[in-house]
Amino acid sequence: MTAAATLRRVKRAFAGDPSAGSRTGRRLGLIGAGMLLGITLVAVFAPLLAGHDPTAPSGAPYRAPSFEFPLGTDDVGQDLFAQLVYGARISLTIGVLSAILATAIGLGVALLAGSLRGRTEVLLMRVVDLALVFPFFVLVIVLAAFLGRDLLITAAVISAVLWAKPARVLYSDVLKVGEFQHVIAARAMGASNLRVLGRHVLPRIAPLGVSQFVRTANVAVFLESALAFLGLGDPNRVSWGSMLFFANSRSAFLTDAWLWWILPPGLALTLVLVGFAFLGYAIEERADPRLSGRRQPGAGRRVRRTASRPAGDEPAPQAPGTVLEVRNLSVAYRSGDHEVRAVDGIGFTAPQRSIVGLVGESGSGKSSLAFALLGMVRPPGEVQGGEILLNGRDLRSLRGPEARGIRGREIALVPQGAMSSLNPAYTIRRQVVESAALTREDPRAAGKRAREVLESVGIAPQRHGAYPHELSGGMRQRVVIAMAIANEPSLVVADEPVTGLDVVTQARILQLLLELRDRLGLTLVLISHDLRLVGRVADELLVMQGGRVVEAGAAETVMTSPCHPHTEALLAASPALREVERPR
Amino acid sequence: MRRRGARIALQYAGVLFVAIVLNFALPRLAPGDAVDYLLPPEAAGEVTAAQRESVLAQYGLGGSPVAQFGSYLSRLAEGDLGVSIRYGQPVTEVLTERIGWTLLLVGGALALSTLLGVLLGFFAAWRRGSKSDTTSLTGVMVIDAMPPFFVGLLAILVFSVSLGWLPIFGALPATEASGLALVLEAGQRLILPLVTLTLGFVGTVYLIARASLVGELQEDYVIMAEAKGLSPRQVRRHAQRNALLPVVTITLVGLGTLIGGAAVVETVFSYPGLGRLIYESVLARDYPVLQGAFLLLAVAVLLCNFVADLLYPLLDPRLRRPVAQ
Numbered sequence: 001m002t003a004a005a006t007l008r009r010v011k012r013a014f015a016g017d018p019s020a021g022s023r024t025g026r027r028l029g030l031i032g033a034g035m036l037l038g039i040t041l042v043a044v045f046a047p048l049l050a051g052h053d054p055t056a057p058s059g060a061p062y063r064a065p066s067f068e069f070p071l072g073t074d075d076v077g078q079d080l081f082a083q084l085v086y087g088a089r090i091s092l093t094i095g096v097l098s099a100i101l102a103t104a105i106g107l108g109v110a111l112l113a114g115s116l117r118g119r120t121e122v123l124l125m126r127v128v129d130l131a132l133v134f135p136f137f138v139l140v141i142v143l144a145a146f147l148g149r150d151l152l153i154t155a156a157v158i159s160a161v162l163w164a165k166p167a168r169v170l171y172s173d174v175l176k177v178g179e180f181q182h183v184i185a186a187r188a189m190g191a192s193n194l195r196v197l198g199r200h201v202l203p204r205i206a207p208l209g210v211s212q213f214v215r216t217a218n219v220a221v222f223l224e225s226a227l228a229f230l231g232l233g234d235p236n237r238v239s240w241g242s243m244l245f246f247a248n249s250r251s252a253f254l255t256d257a258w259l260w261w262i263l264p265p266g267l268a269l270t271l272v273l274v275g276f277a278f279l280g281y282a283i284e285e286r287a288d289p290r291l292s293g294r295r296q297p298g299a300g301r302r303v304r305r306t307a308s309r310p311a312g313d314e315p316a317p318q319a320p321g322t323v324l325e326v327r328n329l330s331v332a333y334r335s336g337d338h339e340v341r342a343v344d345g346i347g348f349t350a351p352q353r354s355i356v357g358l359v360g361e362s363g364s365g366k367s368s369l370a371f372a373l374l375g376m377v378r379p380p381g382e383v384q385g386g387e388i389l390l391n392g393r394d395l396r397s398l399r400g401p402e403a404r405g406i407r408g409r410e411i412a413l414v415p416q417g418a419m420s421s422l423n424p425a426y427t428i429r430r431q432v433v434e435s436a437a438l439t440r441e442d443p444r445a446a447g448k449r450a451r452e453v454l455e456s457v458g459i460a461p462q463r464h465g466a467y468p469h470e471l472s473g474g475m476r477q478r479v480v481i482a483m484a485i486a487n488e489p490s491l492v493v494a495d496e497p498v499t500g501l502d503v504v505t506q507a508r509i510l511q512l513l514l515e516l517r518d519r520l521g522l523t524l525v526l527i528s529h530d531l532r533l534v535g536r537v538a539d540e541l542l543v544m545q546g547g548r549v550v551e552a553g554a555a556e557t558v559m560t561s562p563c564h565p566h567t568e569a570l571l572a573a574s575p576a577l578r579e580v581e582r583p584r
Numbered sequence: 585m586r587r588r589g590a591r592i593a594l595q596y597a598g599v600l601f602v603a604i605v606l607n608f609a610l611p612r613l614a615p616g617d618a619v620d621y622l623l624p625p626e627a628a629g630e631v632t633a634a635q636r637e638s639v640l641a642q643y644g645l646g647g648s649p650v651a652q653f654g655s656y657l658s659r660l661a662e663g664d665l666g667v668s669i670r671y672g673q674p675v676t677e678v679l680t681e682r683i684g685w686t687l688l689l690v691g692g693a694l695a696l697s698t699l700l701g702v703l704l705g706f707f708a709a710w711r712r713g714s715k716s717d718t719t720s721l722t723g724v725m726v727i728d729a730m731p732p733f734f735v736g737l738l739a740i741l742v743f744s745v746s747l748g749w750l751p752i753f754g755a756l757p758a759t760e761a762s763g764l765a766l767v768l769e770a771g772q773r774l775i776l777p778l779v780t781l782t783l784g785f786v787g788t789v790y791l792i793a794r795a796s797l798v799g800e801l802q803e804d805y806v807i808m809a810e811a812k813g814l815s816p817r818q819v820r821r822h823a824q825r826n827a828l829l830p831v832v833t834i835t836l837v838g839l840g841t842l843i844g845g846a847a848v849v850e851t852v853f854s855y856p857g858l859g860r861l862i863y864e865s866v867l868a869r870d871y872p873v874l875q876g877a878f879l880l881l882a883v884a885v886l887l888c889n890f891v892a893d894l895l896y897p898l899l900d901p902r903l904r905r906p907v908a909q
Binding site for chain 2: 134146232274374376406421484
């Protein structure tokens with residue numbers, strides 16, 4: 001688990017239920033549902049609300065609003081208010097009918113393709129891709145022009161054009177579900193396709209199906225109104241779109257008639273469309289919490305001031321001969337009344353050229369500690385107390401650009417980079433140059449330095465122009481190390497630097513870190529869950545549990561004669577295989 | 585790279601073929617007699633059997649379906665899309681007269697809405713969860729939901745009828761004008777349709793840009809970019825570079841939506857582009873023109889998608905063929 005992922009999990013856990021979406025999303029969803037409910041009521045009770053038949057002349061043409069005709073009459077004397085009220089029926093019917101049809105077709109195709117696989121799958125998805133690139137709006141117009149203008153035909157035409165999107169979206173979800181361990185297990189135990197479908201696939205893709213349904217309904221309502229506005233509406237019914245069609249072709253906007261002929265149907269249409277859009281957004285956010293906009297590190301937010309140490313309270317000077325001294329450091333995550341201390345009063349020193357190993361299981365607070373060292377604890381987390389002294393300077397007193405100036409220059413991070421810590425869009429050279437350029441104005445000097453450090457971590461010059469995805473996990477880890485040492489920092493924080501790599505590569509990367517320590521005089525804080533691994537290279541070991549140090553001491557001592565039961569448990573958890581490995 | 589290009593080209597050739605088949609099949613699928621569709625409504629009632637035959641022959645509707653399709657294809661290959669019922673001109677001529685205005689309108693709206701949508705979307709993503717994000721999100725969703733023809737009618741009401749600032753109806757003034765005056769007049773008449781169409785698409789771009797950047801910001805490489813000491817500006821650039829990828833796709837694919845939107849917007853403003861032509865052809869039952877316009881637009885959208893597919897590896901290195909290890 002990377003530090004970032006840990007942080008993310010912790011924050012999610014304390015920012016409320018992640019699947020519930022944001023407050024904005026929930027509020028929008030409620031408003032949208034309310035709008036749609038209102039329109040539905042109007043549609044249901046249309047005969048009670050409207051005083052006249054919407055499609056028959058019931059008064060003189062072009063009448064202004066009156067008690068009898070609240071919105072006046074159109075060019076043939078039909079009651080505009082009645083048309084408005086009955087129009088709700090058409091919009092909702094088209095929206096719901098087309099959405100049911102299109103989502104059902106899409107779901108069918110997705111399930112068929114996802115469960116049959118092979119040839120059928122390829123063929124079906126080719127058809128979906130084909131349908132997706134068609135200019136659907138123009139296709140609807142042409143289809144409607146040729147096939148007829150009846151309401152049912154319109155609904156059929158609209159769903160014939162809109163089914164591909166739900167099919168594509170649901171299909172990728174069906175595939176995802178199929179890769180879940182428990183589904184694979186169910187299949188392996190002989191569960192039939194149908195059973196897997198009913199028990200595992202359908203419940204899982206249901207939220208996405210609902211969101212696709214709402215989206216499709218939204219587009220369908222719009223398409224029907226656009227068709228009607230183009231004069232392709234059902235001639236026997238009056239919808240909001242066709243009201244606007246007649247208003248437009250009778251130039252209602254040149255007189256006062258726009259007030260009761262253009263505005264009401266336009267607003268009604270907007271109301272339904274906004275209602276669907278809000279509801280759709282809320283549902284989509286539930287299905288994909290990433291959209292909720294919950295703040296994450298890197299959001300450019302300033303560290304909360306409350307975290308700063310009171311002014312005038314100068315810390316005691318740092319112990320001589322040490323690069324880093326941490327005193328009584330606490331980091332907490334807060335959400336409402338909840339507060340969880342991820343780091344609870346930790347202190348340690350790191351002498352020059354030493355390797356301090358921080359070991360603990362997931363959730364022991366070691367990643368929070370790493371972020372605190374880098375000055376990157378962001379709300380809802382905060383550093384609540386303690387001191388971080390680096391070469392005699394108290395890092396917690398630094399603000400803004402000053403605090404940033406430490407990162408990459410005096411403290412560098414080596415994350416678990418094998419997977420995702422490199423930008424996929426840039427070459428590795430560019431990313432290392434970017435680091436080197438922090439302390440070098442001349443681009444050529446930065447380029448030269450990048451070449452040097454990349455070669456010093458064992459990446460051949462012909463590979464410097466490669467993109468991250470073209471490199472193996474071990475190579476990527478070397479690149480991240482090259483970025484870290486580009487400006488010769490005095491302290492390197494390595495957070496799970498070898499997790500996720502194979503055993504041979506792990507050994508090589510650790511070897512590289514040791515070499516660099518010797519060559520550059522680095523001080524290393526090595527964070528890992530693997531006590532045996534860290535124990536092999538660290539001088540000093542700290543074993544963490546629940547945000548506290550439960551055991552500390554020279555690596556030799558801790559490894560051979562652990563005092564705390566948690567240390568023993570961690571030792572026992574590591575596979576004994578490593579014991580038979582030859583010592584380095 | 586080349587193989588990928590060839591595969592994509594083949595795929596698009598397939599879609600194009602389907603478009604052609606659809607175009608061929610449509611008038612034949614329509615309920616009723618094709619002649620009813622091909623002749624002006626008032627004439628359809630009183631045609632003799634001989635006339636009927638000649639009309640069918642003229643439009644390639646005689647003989648077996650296979651033979652019909654063959655002759656349809658060979659005409660198409662020669663660039664013959666038939667003759668407009670309304671204008672009596674070849675459909676290709678009618679289309680070329682109109683296409684320039686649509687290109688201007690749709691191209692302008694595409695550029696404007698992409699620029700605006702990306703700027704606003706990224707802005708909102710950096711402030712996600714904040715009040716300004718919530719406000720802009722809600723506002724954009726409302727604007728996005730408003731049907732463009734309603735927005736267009738309101739724009740006419742406010743800016744032309746009430747305020748009298750901008751002329752409407754058509755793309756060019758009815759009076760003679762030349763040189764700069766003509767360009768200015770044309771520009772004035774372009775403003776409202778262009779803004780209306782832009783408003784209709786900017787929301788889509790905004791939502792994609794926002795969602796895309798919000799997603800990228802949670803990636804480890806963004807945290808790493810900050811941890812390695814980059815300035816907030818540099819960190820932003822890292823995330824935005826990757827967040828732009830889906831925006832490019834949506835923009836080029838969105839062309840289809842925009843062209844559809846142009847049909848209603850041009851209708852509202854009586855703008856003489858392809859969209860207005862489609863509307864007029866629907867009313868006048870000028871089916872050859874309708875078919876021709878559909879084919880043309882389908883080809884245009886397919887071309888754009890094709891370009892997007894070819895461009896994508898240039899933007900996203902992950903799609904390029906890996907360098908030999």
